[in-house]
Amino acid sequence: MNKRIILTAAFFGALAVVFGAFGAHSLKALIDTYALTIWAKGVEYQFYHVFALLFLSTFGRFRNKLVDWSYYCFTAGIVLFSGSLYLLATREILQLSFVNFIGPITPIGGLFFIAGWVLLFLAALRHK
Secondary structure, eight states: OHHHHHHHHHHHHHHHHHHHHHHHHTGGGTSOHHHHHHHHHHHHHHHHHHHHHHHHGGGGGGOSHHHHHHHHHHHHHIIIIIHHHHHHHTHHHHOOGGGGGOTTHHHHHHHHHHHHHHHHHHHHHHOO
């Protein structure tokens, strides 16, 4: 599981750098300031949770189901929270009709982030 966590963190970390650079250099000319702020928030939270995943990978000696579920929650949170923000920020240039209906997905991703942190807390609390 540690290898999977590190691979996931590395993938999402590299993607966050790419998305951050893309937002700062290419999107700036294509979307308005508000949409760029939404994009940047997606990158920011993706980075926070890449670091959380890397921290989880150090829990090898505490390995239990709570750590595993925390990994799944952080990963789902990145996809749902940051992914929905990326789509919302670029909805005008993508012209995808379903994007206007994905707003409720963002808070679901946020709930996954919260659940991941709570599960991490419980995993640490459970360890003797």
